[in-house]
Amino acid sequence: MTYDVWLRPQRRSRGEPALSREQIVAAALALLDSEGVEALSMRRLGAKLNAGATSLYWHVANKEQLLALVVDQVFGEIESPDPDDSAGWRAAAMLCGHSIRAVMLRHSWLGPLMSDSGYAYGGPAMMRLSEALLALFEKAGATPEVAEGATQTLCGYVMGVATAESARLRMLTRAGQDEGEWVAKAYVDVEKIAEPYPRIVDLYARHRDEDPRLTRDRSFQYGLDLVLDGVAARLPPPSP
Amino acid sequence: MTYDVWLRPQRRSRGEPALSREQIVAAALALLDSEGVEALSMRRLGAKLNAGATSLYWHVANKEQLLALVVDQVFGEIESPDPDDSAGWRAAAMLCGHSIRAVMLRHSWLGPLMSDSGYAYGGPAMMRLSEALLALFEKAGATPEVAEGATQTLCGYVMGVATAESARLRMLTRAGQDEGEWVAKAYVDVEKIAEPYPRIVDLYARHRDEDPRLTRDRSFQYGLDLVLDGVAARLPPPSP
DNA sequence: CGAGTTAGTCGTACAGTGTGCGAGTCAATC
DNA sequence: GATTGACTCGCACACTGTACGACTAACTCG
Incomplete structure (x- = not known):
């Protein structure tokens, strides 16, 4: 029943709750963009929303499901x-x-x-x-x-x-590092490793500058x- | 200096050590194949090699580097x-x-x-x-x-x-689950979600059997x- | 109005993670 | 025999996802 992520209706009450699924997804997205995937933990996400880590689990089944929601959200930007x-x-x-x-x-x-x-x-x-x-x-x-x-x-x-x-x-x-710097630095390593592979050396050289x-x-x-x-x-x- | 994974020479002594990088990589590969990526922890890998988890760190800088080695090893199968x-x-x-x-x-x-x-x-x-x-x-x-x-x-x-x-x-x-079973089961969910998307419904239907x-x-x-x-x-x- | 139900939040706890550090072991060399 | 260096390993730390049960507050029904 993996598809119930998309089917499960959102529960709602009157006085709108402090947390909502949209909010959580949006915060997760922001955290991912600003600090990368390894920075996204339920605790940090909760803190960012002024909520306890485990509160999130009311709105989202688990982290994996949350990530699926975030991914689909970003797909919407396409x-x-x-x-x-x-x-x-x-x-x-x-x-x-x-x-x-x-x-x-x-x-x-x-x-x-x-x-x-x-x-x-x-x-x-x-x-x-x-x-x-x-x-x-x-x-x-x-x-x-x-x-x-x-x-x-x-x-x-x-x-x-x-x-x-x-x-x-x-x-x-x-x-x-800047991409340019990196290419310059990596070049000397690549020259060593790729030494037996002339076409790769050539390829790197062509793009060097x-x-x-x-x-x-x-x-x-x-x-x-x-x-x-x-x-x-x-x-x-x-x-x- | 990210490339030093491939450059760093392996240290060696006389009486060959109980662990070697090749062994570790091979064991990691076996574990990945048999139990998947989430089953690969340094502790389990160590146990599989009758070694302490932290012993691995003599031969490998960290888990990420180990994974890079495994990936390249498998690339060798191509x-x-x-x-x-x-x-x-x-x-x-x-x-x-x-x-x-x-x-x-x-x-x-x-x-x-x-x-x-x-x-x-x-x-x-x-x-x-x-x-x-x-x-x-x-x-x-x-x-x-x-x-x-x-x-x-x-x-x-x-x-x-x-x-x-x-x-x-x-x-x-x-x-x-078997892939066939899954397709059959997922079909009813997909029908719901994909309902506004007739070409996707059609695509599923074409491959249904x-x-x-x-x-x-x-x-x-x-x-x-x-x-x-x-x-x-x-x-x-x-x-x- | 009071009782009960439900939505929602949260603290604690558990089993697990990667890995830094320092202590230990053992063979080779001086 | 002393010293070095290559290894191995246990402990500890900070951190992870999440199950569970307690709690609050609002809504519903009699």
Whole structure:
């Protein structure tokens, strides 16, 4: 019965209670954003809400469920594509891909939390996103099967890459270093470890003097284009 | 200096010590496979090795580092592509993609651990894999830039999808249910939540009576083909 | 109005976590 | 024989998630 997270109605009384599920989720989100995932404990969250740690358990079954709620809340920040986007399906899908990535980089704890369990069964926000993507591709002429494949491939790619990117970002902020500095410092280590792997050394060298953020942006865009090319090839030819 | 995990030489004495780093990593791997990530504590790991929990800290700086070592060890199970594969680059890349997915599904804790931090800086095994993929694409005629893009896109897609798949698998084994049973049971909940999203309801309905494993296999293959199509379009046309 | 029910909060307690520290052991070397 | 260095380990600390039962305060019913 894992789905009852989303089904269970919220109990309510008259004089509104001091704590509410929305409040708790919002506070958890704020704590995650400002201090990272390892800082989120029920006690700290309670303290932030001027409440006892165990009071939270009235509104939320356990920590895992709370995290699922937070994850879905953040999914709500993603801009769903507009199936009637006048710029065409491709531009809309692209925008959506970038939006997913932006949200995952903005909340760099999202990747790990999704992998931990959030992924497995999606909440309403994730469903809304999936529905919108399916609709987008179908409107572009895809069969339901193609739309499904396109959606899964797009999401798989975007989330895979963004998860890796955010892992890197978390490591940097934890080290309190700028991405540029870090690349410079890491380079000497990488040269040693990667020594038997000339193409990797070369790859590092090629990006050595670039702004790492731009490199990442470009790299993401490259793969996104590649995936969307693949999608386009599976759609009926556009009417002239 | 995050890279010193891979650089630090192992201390050794004459009469070989009761514990070794390899042993610890192997035991941790076994524990992860058999009981999952939440069962891996330093105390339990120590007990499994007939050693005190804190003895491990002689061989390993901390738990995080241990996990990084385990992750890289498992990466070693992935079959690197053979750049001279007589079946062509596409078949080789495909095989590699399937191998990555197989390893991630076999060790369903891998996705989360990679997202947590492993991803950020790769160990030798991950480097070997990257090098092999770069070599494969370059041998197929790609420029270093295209090879880089292809590698990142392929890995991003495969790891993204496989992480999502393994999250589902973990949830199932935790619930002690068969994937088929679960789909059947979840269906009634999903119908409620997804009710405003007709395409998702439809998607569920389409797969309702299939073997979920085959559905997943097919879906993965679909996206892999799509990505490789995109890669092919970026390679020079094959000589006749 | 009084009694009972229910929603909501919280303190305490328990079993567990990662790991710093210092004390111990034992083989190799001087 | 003394000393060094490689290891092992028990204890302690601060911290975790959460079960449980006690408590308060508001609402409902007779």
